[in-house]
Structure formats: C-alpha cells, structure tokens
Amino acid sequence: MKKSPIKILLVEDDLLLSATLAKVLEANHYGFDRANDGQASLDLAAAIEYDLILLDVQVAKLDGISLCRQLRSQGCCKPILLMTAKDSDAEVVALFDAGADDYISKPFSTEVLLARLRTLLRRSKAVSPAASTQNSAANTLTWGELCLDLESGRVTFCEQIISLTATEYNLLELLLRNPDRIFSRNAILDRVWGFDDAPTDRAIVTHIKNVRNKLKAGGLTEEIIETVYGMGYRLKPYPQSASSSSNNPGIERTQKHQSRGLDKSENDKILERFRGGFNQQVAVLEQAKTDLLVGKLATELQQAAKHEAHKLAGSLGSFGYREGSKLARSAEHLLINDRSLTAEEITRFSELVTGLQQELATTPIKSTAAPVSTISIFNYRVLVVDDDAALTERLKVESEAWGLRMKIAPNIIAARSHLALSMPDVMLLVQLGVNTQTIKQPRLYPCMST
Incomplete structure (x- = not known):
C-alpha cells in the first residue's frame, strides 16, 4: 500500500481504540507511529519530526495535557489534536491553554476525525501541493459549480476565479464543511478568528455581506448563505431536482472521494479480537460496584474503575454500542471527583454497571450509509x-x-x-x-x- 509522506504520532493506551485508529490511518494512506503512554510518546517526538500528534488526554505515565504543555515548552510547533471524553468548558480551556490546536470528543466518527486531521495538516502546510489527483479531488468543497480547492486555496465558479480575503475564504470554508449546521456569531468568532484576535459581532455581518457580494459578482446568482434569524448563519441546500442529482456534478465528485472509514468486515474483526477486553473492563467496574455496596471501595480500585469507564466511553460508541458509551461516561462522571459516593450515587453506579453488562450482551448497532432517496x-x-x-x-x-x-x-x-x-x-x-x-x-x- 502506498504511504503518504505525512507522518503522525498516535498516542492512545486503549488497545482497542488504538488498533481502530491505526486501521483508519492506514486505510487513508497516512504513515504513523504508535505509543501507549506519555513518556514513550515524548521520547518519540524528540527523536522523530512528526507532521501531527494525535493524543488522548488520559494516558499513562504522563497525561495528555501535561505532555502537550511539555512538547510546546521544548519548541514543538507541530499540530496537536487531543482526544477527550470530557468536554466541559473547564476541560476545553485547559486543553487549549496547554497548547492544543484542536480537540475531538469521544466517541467520534472516523469521518469527523479525518476531516480535523486534514484541516490541521493543511494549516500547518504539511499537505504537499503535489498530492495525487485522487487526494486533490477529495480536498475539494463544492456547491453546484462553486468550488473551493483546499490545496491551492482558490475559489472558483464555473472555473472563473473569485478573489476572497483570507478571512472570507475561511468563513466560506467553514460553511461548506458543515452544510447542515447553523453557526451563531460566537461560534463563527471562535472557529474563524479564534480567541486572541476576535473582532466585534458587527465585523461578522460585514464579512458575510462581502462574501455574498463577491460570489454574486463572480456569477453565482443563487443565494448561498442563509440567515436564520435569532440563531445565526448556515449554508443553503443546493437547489436540485427531486429525481436526480445530475445538476450538481460537484456533489457527485465529492461523494466519490470521501475519506474511508472502516468497512464492516474490518470493524467486526477488530471488535471480535478485543471483545474480551470490553468484558474485562466492565469486570473492574463490577468489582468496584461490589465494594461500594459493602462500603469498602479502595482508592486504587476507584482510580482503576474511573480509568476503565473513561476508555469504555471512548471505545464502545465506535463499535455500535452507543448506549453503552453513554452509560460508561455517566459512570466515569460519578467517580471523577475522587470522593466518597452518596447512597443514591452508589445505587445509580450499580444500575449503570448492570446496564453496561446488558448492553454488551446485545448485538451492536451498525451504522451504514444508505443511498439517498428523495421520495423515501x-x-x-x-x-x-x-x-x-x-x-x-x-x-x-x-x-x-x-x-x-x-x-x-x-x-x-x-x-x-x-x-x-x-x-x-x-x-x-x-x-x-x-x-x-x-x-x-x-x-x-x-x-x-x-
């Protein structure tokens, strides 16, 4: 298999999730090294120049936030994408303050992960302009005949270049990447400008107006950006006939080059290989439940149960156990403050562990991409x-x-x-x-x- 010149350091101590991510990276032709603890990854980063570091927050020996902070203090300027099962405001602030470029919440889809990897690699200039034709097509966002080329940074309509400023380009890219999402003004400020140089709300209105005017001057007669009053802005659906998508060849071209996730057979093989690991993780929670009920939960076991609940929350959802992922996250939240649980919390924890056991006894729900039918x-x-x-x-x-x-x-x-x-x-x-x-x-x- 042809490897990309891109080299990624994957830091994850959950063997199941690490194996899954490795398969995804390999399927998308990324080169990568794997480390299962913070100290090993620090040594690798010092010896090898990686294009990106994909890092779990809770890893052994040196946690993700501390590792991120130490890498930055040593002069590492490569993109760092943190994976976390805790996405509270305080947690997110801590991630960015430590030097992370972005984060992704567990559980996540492989498509979203790959999109964030591409974005960070592009911003860091790691993606080569001499990428293959297939990769070039995959890095194109379209709306009818409007085309935004992520490699060259050009915006065209019917092959005629539309000149945009850097901010206008980033704003259009944000909307094209998220066609179903409404972005509030605050969300646009965070995503396009960031925290340090964010302008006033009025500046957003001006930039939206400028993008609309430049697209119109470039020949695009349809209104592409929709104002959702009281909420924000979003990309308008492309107007096409109900019976065919042939009026929008750009959409067809993009769909043909979507990033590869894991197919069903690969997913099943990894799941079967590590299914016993799920049961062992739940067994740790079951022991914690037993000790809680008799009032003698040791600190070491509480820490171990919290760690296993965290890993289950991140892994189960990726294999179709979405409800199991929610149950594991709730169990982790009960243990997260390292304190004694109340009687009600012990009862709730017991129910969550029982629910996890029942969930793993069922067949996981497979997520499949069904063909679109406008009459169905x-x-x-x-x-x-x-x-x-x-x-x-x-x-x-x-x-x-x-x-x-x-x-x-x-x-x-x-x-x-x-x-x-x-x-x-x-x-x-x-x-x-x-x-x-x-x-x-x-x-x-x-x-x-x-």
Whole structure:
C-alpha cells in the first residue's frame, strides 16, 4: 500500500481504540507511529519530526495535557489534536491553554476525525501541493459549480476565479464543511478568528455581506448563505431536482472521494479480537460496584474503575454500542471527583454497571450509509420537544421501525441546541392542555428555509 509522506504520532493506551485508529490511518494512506503512554510518546517526538500528534488526554505515565504543555515548552510547533471524553468548558480551556490546536470528543466518527486531521495538516502546510489527483479531488468543497480547492486555496465558479480575503475564504470554508449546521456569531468568532484576535459581532455581518457580494459578482446568482434569524448563519441546500442529482456534478465528485472509514468486515474483526477486553473492563467496574455496596471501595480500585469507564466511553460508541458509551461516561462522571459516593450515587453506579453488562450482551448497532432517496420516509429527520420520558421513548422505538431519524429535546433550551447543529425536516411539539387531566395534543411543524 502506498504511504503518504505525512507522518503522525498516535498516542492512545486503549488497545482497542488504538488498533481502530491505526486501521483508519492506514486505510487513508497516512504513515504513523504508535505509543501507549506519555513518556514513550515524548521520547518519540524528540527523536522523530512528526507532521501531527494525535493524543488522548488520559494516558499513562504522563497525561495528555501535561505532555502537550511539555512538547510546546521544548519548541514543538507541530499540530496537536487531543482526544477527550470530557468536554466541559473547564476541560476545553485547559486543553487549549496547554497548547492544543484542536480537540475531538469521544466517541467520534472516523469521518469527523479525518476531516480535523486534514484541516490541521493543511494549516500547518504539511499537505504537499503535489498530492495525487485522487487526494486533490477529495480536498475539494463544492456547491453546484462553486468550488473551493483546499490545496491551492482558490475559489472558483464555473472555473472563473473569485478573489476572497483570507478571512472570507475561511468563513466560506467553514460553511461548506458543515452544510447542515447553523453557526451563531460566537461560534463563527471562535472557529474563524479564534480567541486572541476576535473582532466585534458587527465585523461578522460585514464579512458575510462581502462574501455574498463577491460570489454574486463572480456569477453565482443563487443565494448561498442563509440567515436564520435569532440563531445565526448556515449554508443553503443546493437547489436540485427531486429525481436526480445530475445538476450538481460537484456533489457527485465529492461523494466519490470521501475519506474511508472502516468497512464492516474490518470493524467486526477488530471488535471480535478485543471483545474480551470490553468484558474485562466492565469486570473492574463490577468489582468496584461490589465494594461500594459493602462500603469498602479502595482508592486504587476507584482510580482503576474511573480509568476503565473513561476508555469504555471512548471505545464502545465506535463499535455500535452507543448506549453503552453513554452509560460508561455517566459512570466515569460519578467517580471523577475522587470522593466518597452518596447512597443514591452508589445505587445509580450499580444500575449503570448492570446496564453496561446488558448492553454488551446485545448485538451492536451498525451504522451504514444508505443511498439517498428523495421520495423515501427513511431520510426524514424529526425533532420531538417533550418532557414526557415514557412517551418520547415509545416514539423513538416506533421511529426506528419506520427508519426515521429522531432526536428528543426535553425542553425549549435543548431544542435550540439541536437546531443550532442541524435543522430537522419536521418538529413535533407536544403541548399540555388546560389542566393535568387533558391528554397531550401533539402539533407537527414542517421546517422550511427562511
């Protein structure tokens, strides 16, 4: 297999996740070395010049944040991408203060990971302009005949160059990379300018206007950037016929060159190889549960249980155990402060461990990319806003039978968060009647572009 001149240092002590990431890097032709603890990775980084370091926050001997800080103090200026299962504001601030260029929250999809790797490598000039034709096509973002070439930094419409400033280019790239996401002004400030040189909100309005005007002057008659009032901006869906995507050859070209994740056979082989490891990790949590119930949990076992819960939270979701990943993360959060648990927390921890055991006894849910059909119900995205857990759980079960992609928001605040990430096709708002005896009346609202 042809290797890329790009060399990545992968630092991960979870053998299953490390093996998975190694397969992904190999499938996408990246060269890489692997280290399973912080000290070993520090020695490798001192001896070899890597183009990027992919680093887990919680590794043995020298944790990821300390390692990142030490690398920067030694003059390492290569991109560092940190992987973490904890993405609180305090954690994220600590990552960036230590010198990280970006982070990704566990569990994550391989497509998102690869996109972030490409972005960091491009910004650091590690990606060679003499990349192969296939890689060049993969690094092209399109919207109809509008083309943004990530290698050359050129923006063209019908092969005519559109001149943009660096900030305008970065803003357009952000929207093209995230076609379903609504970006608030604060999100745009963070992603395009960063924390140090962020301008005022008014500057964003000016830059959006400038991009629109330059695209229009370049011959693009369609409005590409949509204002979602009260929320922010997003990329408008490309207007194409319901029966064919032939009007947008750029989209077809991009789809043909998507980055490779793991196919089903590779995924199954790795899962079978390390399935026993999952059970051993849960066994540590089961021992911690037993000791908690009798009131004698040792500090060493609590630390070990926290560590195994952290690794499970990062690994299970990658192999179809999405619910197991959530259970493991909840268990980790109970142990994370290194204190004695209350009676209620012990009961909750016991329930989580039991749930993990039951989850691993089931068949993992495989995520497959189904072909898009504009006349099929199977592609509709539904957002349900309701605080009735029993009702929404039933709706989710029914939606799976129909192939609907359903998200649940227990309140309006949570609904806004969902809408900021992706606009659904339909919203289902369940409203209470005039008294508690009245049956809830659902209201369906189709979501349309404004």
